[in-house]
Amino acid sequence: MDAPIGIFDSGVGGLTVAREVFKLLPHEDVVYFGDVGRTPYGPRSKEIIIQFTVQDIAFLMEQKVKYIVCACNTASSVALDQIAGNYTIEMVGVIHPGADAAVAKTKTGRIGVIGTNATIASNAYARVIHEKHPDIKVFSLACPLFVPLAEEGYLKKATYLIAQDYLQTMHDVEIDTLILGCTHYPMLKDVIADVMGDKVTLIDSGEETARVLYRRLTETSLLHSRASQNPRMEGEKKFYVSDVPDKFTQVASRFLGWNIDKVTRIDIAQY
Numbered sequence: 001m002d003a004p005i006g007i008f009d010s011g012v013g014g015l016t017v018a019r020e021v022f023k024l025l026p027h028e029d030v031v032y033f034g035d036v037g038r039t040p041y042g043p044r045s046k047e048i049i050i051q052f053t054v055q056d057i058a059f060l061m062e063q064k065v066k067y068i069v070c071a072c073n074t075a076s077s078v079a080l081d082q083i084a085g086n087y088t089i090e091m092v093g094v095i096h097p098g099a100d101a102a103v104a105k106t107k108t109g110r111i112g113v114i115g116t117n118a119t120i121a122s123n124a125y126a127r128v129i130h131e132k133h134p135d136i137k138v139f140s141l142a143c144p145l146f147v148p149l150a151e152e153g154y155l156k157k158a159t160y161l162i163a164q165d166y167l168q169t170m171h172d173v174e175i176d177t178l179i180l181g182c183t184h185y186p187m188l189k190d191v192i193a194d195v196m197g198d199k200v201t202l203i204d205s206g207e208e209t210a211r212v213l214y215r216r217l218t219e220t221s222l223l224h225s226r227a228s229q230n231p232r233m234e235g236e237k238k239f240y241v242s243d244v245p246d247k248f249t250q251v252a253s254r255f256l257g258w259n260i261d262k263v264t265r266i267d268i269a270q271y
């Protein structure tokens with residue numbers, strides 16, 4: 001089916017999920033919406049996060065997308081399961097793919113999850129893991145300072161010290177698998193890997209979500225016709241934001257590794 005895939009996030013962080021989608025499904029057309037005017041979602045209440053998520057989805061539906069990816073861990077954990085049933089098209093969030101990958105990886109049955117305050121307060125990762133694996137121990141920790149540090153690309157000693165301080169408790173409880181439960185954390189993967197050591201496997205929820213998306217598009221015959229006719233042909237990527245695009249464009253080049261030439265500003269309040 002030749003409609004685009006819709007991806008949304010509270011801002012620029014979702015590009016770490018989008019880049020995995022671009023890698024696995026290069027022939028697909030993609031519409032990305034980043035709610036930069038109302039970011040961050042992490043410190044907000046459940047009611048507000050649900051309201052914003054409904055508006056983000058409404059904008060993507062208007063773009064006639066065939067499938068929606070909720071790249072934001074906060075929106076996925078707080079809002080998605082509650083509202084996804086209200087729509088006719090299928091959606092995937094980042095929680096289930098990340099949780100399933102962690103369960104598949106752990107050998108000791110001790111999994112850590114780091115994310116924003118709202119993601120950790122929702123307990124979504126632990127809930128999903130415990131549905132099928134009640135014996136697995138899940139240790140959750142909010143690391144809110146990682147978001148601005150990743151966005152600024154601040155990979156300096158101070159970031160390393162903050163990571164050491166935050167992650168000490170994860171060392172203490174002897175996890176063997178750590179879910180990076182926030183869009184921004186893959187940008188700090190090297191620092192986090194260094195602090196946790198090589199006995200701990202890091203799970204990038206974005207990577208796992210792209211795999212699930214690929215599988216679902218295949219299973220439901222929703223792949224773009226280019227996939228069979230001309231798989232090397234790149235799909236069109238469109239980017240929309242809810243405030244001035246300058247900062248988004250600048251951070252995006254770091255998150256994606258290439259420059260976006262056009263970003264369109266929309267009024268999300270009207271959705």
Ligand code: DGL
Binds near residue numbers: 074116
């Ligand atoms: N995108 C958010 C997430 O993955 C991080 C930034 C925010 O708090 O909005 O949880």
